[in-house]
Amino acid sequence: MSPLLSFFSSIDPRPKPGVPLKVQLSQIDREMRVPIVLFVVSAILWLQAGTVFALIASIKLHNPEFLGNVEWLTFGRARSAHLNAMAFGWGNNAIFAVSLWIMARLCKVSVKHGGLLVVAGAFWNVGVTAGVIGILTGGLTSVEWLEMPPQVAPLLAISFILVAVWGVIMFRYRALGHVYVSQWYILGALFWFPWLYVIAQTMILWLPARGTVQAITNWWFGHNVLGLWLTPMGLASIYYFLPKVLGRPIHSYYLSVLGFWSLALFYNWAGVHHLIGGPIPVWLVSAGIVGSIMMVIPVVVTAINHHMTAAGNWRAVWCSPTLRFIVFGGMSYTLASLAGSAMALRDINVITHFTQFTVGHAHHGVYAFFTMTMFGGIYFMMPRILNREWPSAALIRTHFWCAAIGITIMLVVLHAGGWIQGEMMTALDADGKPKYAFLEIVTALVPWLFSRSISGMLLSIGHLAFLVNFFWMLAGRKGDQDGPTLLADPNEEDVR
Amino acid sequence: MGQWNGYLIFIAALGCVFFFSAIGALYWAVRHGEFKKLEKTSRQIFDEEEPEGVHTDFFPGEADKMRRKLARSRKPEKAGHHTQD
Amino acid sequence: MKNLPLLFMGIFFCLAFSFSGLILSSMIQYGHLEPVTEFVNHPDTGEQIPGAFIEIGDKLVQGVNQPDEQTFPIESVGLAQQGKQTYINMGCLYCHSQQVRRKGFGADYERGWGDRQTVPRDYILQQRVLLGTSRTGPDLMSIGMRQPSAEWHYLHLYNPQFTSPGSIMPPFRFLFETRKIGDAPSPDALKIPDGFPAEKPPAGYEIVPTDRGRELVAYLLSLKLNYELPESRFSE
Numbered sequence: 001m002s003p004l005l006s007f008f009s010s011i012d013p014r015p016k017p018g019v020p021l022k023v024q025l026s027q028i029d030r031e032m033r034v035p036i037v038l039f040v041v042s043a044i045l046w047l048q049a050g051t052v053f054a055l056i057a058s059i060k061l062h063n064p065e066f067l068g069n070v071e072w073l074t075f076g077r078a079r080s081a082h083l084n085a086m087a088f089g090w091g092n093n094a095i096f097a098v099s100l101w102i103m104a105r106l107c108k109v110s111v112k113h114g115g116l117l118v119v120a121g122a123f124w125n126v127g128v129t130a131g132v133i134g135i136l137t138g139g140l141t142s143v144e145w146l147e148m149p150p151q152v153a154p155l156l157a158i159s160f161i162l163v164a165v166w167g168v169i170m171f172r173y174r175a176l177g178h179v180y181v182s183q184w185y186i187l188g189a190l191f192w193f194p195w196l197y198v199i200a201q202t203m204i205l206w207l208p209a210r211g212t213v214q215a216i217t218n219w220w221f222g223h224n225v226l227g228l229w230l231t232p233m234g235l236a237s238i239y240y241f242l243p244k245v246l247g248r249p250i251h252s253y254y255l256s257v258l259g260f261w262s263l264a265l266f267y268n269w270a271g272v273h274h275l276i277g278g279p280i281p282v283w284l285v286s287a288g289i290v291g292s293i294m295m296v297i298p299v300v301v302t303a304i305n306h307h308m309t310a311a312g313n314w315r316a317v318w319c320s321p322t323l324r325f326i327v328f329g330g331m332s333y334t335l336a337s338l339a340g341s342a343m344a345l346r347d348i349n350v351i352t353h354f355t356q357f358t359v360g361h362a363h364h365g366v367y368a369f370f371t372m373t374m375f376g377g378i379y380f381m382m383p384r385i386l387n388r389e390w391p392s393a394a395l396i397r398t399h400f401w402c403a404a405i406g407i408t409i410m411l412v413v414l415h416a417g418g419w420i421q422g423e424m425m426t427a428l429d430a431d432g433k434p435k436y437a438f439l440e441i442v443t444a445l446v447p448w449l450f451s452r453s454i455s456g457m458l459l460s461i462g463h464l465a466f467l468v469n470f471f472w473m474l475a476g477r478k479g480d481q482d483g484p485t486l487l488a489d490p491n492e493e494d495v496r
Numbered sequence: 497m498g499q500w501n502g503y504l505i506f507i508a509a510l511g512c513v514f515f516f517s518a519i520g521a522l523y524w525a526v527r528h529g530e531f532k533k534l535e536k537t538s539r540q541i542f543d544e545e546e547p548e549g550v551h552t553d554f555f556p557g558e559a560d561k562m563r564r565k566l567a568r569s570r571k572p573e574k575a576g577h578h579t580q581d
Numbered sequence: 582m583k584n585l586p587l588l589f590m591g592i593f594f595c596l597a598f599s600f601s602g603l604i605l606s607s608m609i610q611y612g613h614l615e616p617v618t619e620f621v622n623h624p625d626t627g628e629q630i631p632g633a634f635i636e637i638g639d640k641l642v643q644g645v646n647q648p649d650e651q652t653f654p655i656e657s658v659g660l661a662q663q664g665k666q667t668y669i670n671m672g673c674l675y676c677h678s679q680q681v682r683r684k685g686f687g688a689d690y691e692r693g694w695g696d697r698q699t700v701p702r703d704y705i706l707q708q709r710v711l712l713g714t715s716r717t718g719p720d721l722m723s724i725g726m727r728q729p730s731a732e733w734h735y736l737h738l739y740n741p742q743f744t745s746p747g748s749i750m751p752p753f754r755f756l757f758e759t760r761k762i763g764d765a766p767s768p769d770a771l772k773i774p775d776g777f778p779a780e781k782p783p784a785g786y787e788i789v790p791t792d793r794g795r796e797l798v799a800y801l802l803s804l805k806l807n808y809e810l811p812e813s814r815f816s817e
């Protein structure tokens with residue numbers, strides 16, 4: 001056999017026939033262990049780094065002299081470092097871990113040559129580190145969601161594609177049968193993200209398109225990072241963990257299929273709502289608004305489906321750390337998306353656009369939905385990967401309550417403060433003159449920004465609890481059970 | 497107005513291509529049984545290790561206590577309701 | 582659904598659809614926009630008429646311009662062009678937009694941010710378009726007209742509290758340097774207001790902008806919306 005052919009047959013991850021399922025699963029978990037642990041460790045470290053940058057940026061907004069003479073931490077840079085550390089450091093590493101694991105579980109195959117995956121993951125993290133340092137030292141591009149200096153883009157794109165290829169290989173060699181909806185979401189997202197990223201890099205930074213076509217590309221990309229990357233991965237996790245933990249299939253599989261295709265079709269178009277009133281053709285804005293409103297369909301369909309699955313099982317949800325986070329995330333998805341559709345209406349957008357309301361909305365989606373969901377996924381996955389239990393229930397509770405209360409406060413203050421800011425900005429007096437001077441608006445906004453810093457501190461405590469619990473677990477002794485599904489009770493009869 | 501027509505035709509043609517290929521794909525999928533036994537797929541996530549009807553996640557060290565609590569709270573006529581297949 | 586190619590095609594087409602609908606089509610629609618002159622000379626009478634095109638009968642006729650006439654928008658060059666780089670890498674965009682919405686949609690016009698709505702043609706000569714999505718600070722599309730004093734900008738950048746008490750704009754002191762006064766004080770040395778004794782340089786020293794500071798202010802002063810385009814006239 002030629003070396004190439006033998007390589008291709010060596011990546012066939014299917015288990016040998018005749019191996020019992022329990023052994024198969026534990027083999028999958030063992031083979032996935034090193035790459036997944038690498039991804040989760042990096043994700044959690046990035047989460048802490050992103051939190052530090054977040055607090056710096058947040059405090060600077062109401063206290064501009066705070067670290068005011070440090071050039072590399074000036075607001076624009078600290079804020080961009082925050083976004084990139086969170087989105088590409090925390091978010092992507094968490095996604096790699098959770099989605100590849102779900103994929104392996106559902107395909108009943110694992111990765112061969114996990115070492116390559118580790119290398120790809122390592123390069124991803126090197127790329128993000130270089131990117132964040134680049135932002136802080138003057139390479140900031142001021143293109144939203146593409147802040148990193150363009151030089152790191154090829155590195156990121158290549159390592160991303162390497163990671164994604166393993167997902168596709170697993171799917172290619174999956175055990176026969178229908179494909180579960182989580183697999184669709186993961187497959188779709190793994191394909192969408194590199195496409196979006198390469199096009200946006202090219203059309204904005206490498207070979208800039210003419211004029212505001214750049215802005216359209218920018219928001220096609222930026223919004224799709226949320227809609228076609230973070231969201232599908234979050235939904236894939238909810239669709240997997242919610243029924244799995246409850247031991248109860250999803251309410252309607254038909255609805256989940258409908259939800260997937262309507263999301264894939266409509267989310268794409270929504271990005272232009274970031275440019276309402278801006279210097280682009282009006283029909284484009286209208287297309288964006290239509291896309292945003294149509295998003296009500298997948299959102300409501302998904303909400304009904306999740307709600308009907310969990311309905312009547314709230315106590316079980318409460319008893320499971322995974323589901324506490326996942327259900328919080330699922331509910332936030334519904335709320336954030338409906339709010340987003342409303343914000344795309346011209347009458348509402350004229351107030352909320354350009355204000356902290358938008359920032360509140362961003363954290364609604366990216367924290368209350370996406371990040372909470374990933375927390376839940378990691379709580380479920382790690383004991384099975386490492387074969388040991390989380391060391392402290394108290395730390396999990398701390399994490400949950402800090403996160404839930406912290407993000408709720410943040411959302412309330414940013415939405416309220418942002419709305420007031422927008423109202424003051426557009427208010428006219430009887431003579432048609434602005435009712436408030438700009439500095440009056442700034443003064444009115446400061447207490448809200450201050451409260452955001454407080455909520456950020458609460459979130460940071462939660463993140464620290466998560467960090468401590470995780471590394472404690474990693475350092476801890478091996479549990480006494482060998483099975484991969486540590487938590488399944490051997491005599492489940494008494495549950496019925 | 498001249499420069500507008502060109503792109504309007506382009507958009508309309510593009511829309512048609514997408515629309516009809518979507519219809520075509522849907523027709524093909526239905527014909528080939530892609531949507532048969534759709535609901536069964538929702539059980540794909542369970543296996544003998546973690547079967548349907550079993551809760552699989554609790555706070556560490558509290559699994560037994562919570563299992564008992566859940567068993568007590570479950571209404572008898574509802575038990576096993578979702579597990580028949 | 583079990584068919585991978587079909588699933589994949591669906592996934593592909595969904596994104597291809599929006600890509601062509603939003604990006605390709607906008608490139609086709611206005612990727613070819615060119616700068617225009619503010620006035621055209623009527624081909625028959627030679628009379629100057631604002632706008633790139635004129636209606637003669639029911640036809641739109643492109644006016645004839647002298648080759649040396651100024652066209653708009655103006656490309657930013659030299660110092661201003663370098664200053665834009667500083668604007669970009671300091672992240673001013675995260676608090677300041679550069680776009681004016683039409684009169685009646687928001688209060689952009691009333692706040693004096695621009696006499697007319699900005700349109701795609703205003704941005705065609707920019708290597709990097711900085712529309713922005715946040716107005717934690719005011720819009721800067723026409724800051725060069727609203728605040729034409731370089732001295733004001735230097736003071737404001739050094740410490741926004743000098744000019745705008747209560748501002749939450751960060752200070753950019755690192756765009757300045759404190760140095761010994763030479764033979765005579767530099768003309769652009771900062772005149773720190775008396776209310777801020779702690780900010781004054783030691784005796785015999787002066788605070789002057791660095792090259793980056795000068796470039797940034799040149800860029801700010803170059804931001805003007807003082808010309809009309811055929812598709813966007815000044816509002817009353």
Ligand code: HEM
Pocket residue numbers: 051054055057058061079082083086087090091358359362363366367371452453455456457459460675715717
């Ligand atoms: C520790 C808690 C957090 C705090 C205190 C915080 C604070 C902030 C601040 C101050 C900004 C800049 C707002 C502005 O430009 O005016 C921001 C933006 C942003 N943050 Fe966070 N953040 C936190 C957690 C997160 C997490 C976990 C994520 C994502 C996984 C995230 C994603 C974002 C995004 C996407 C933006 C850009 C929003 C926009 O421009 O509209 N944040 N955050």
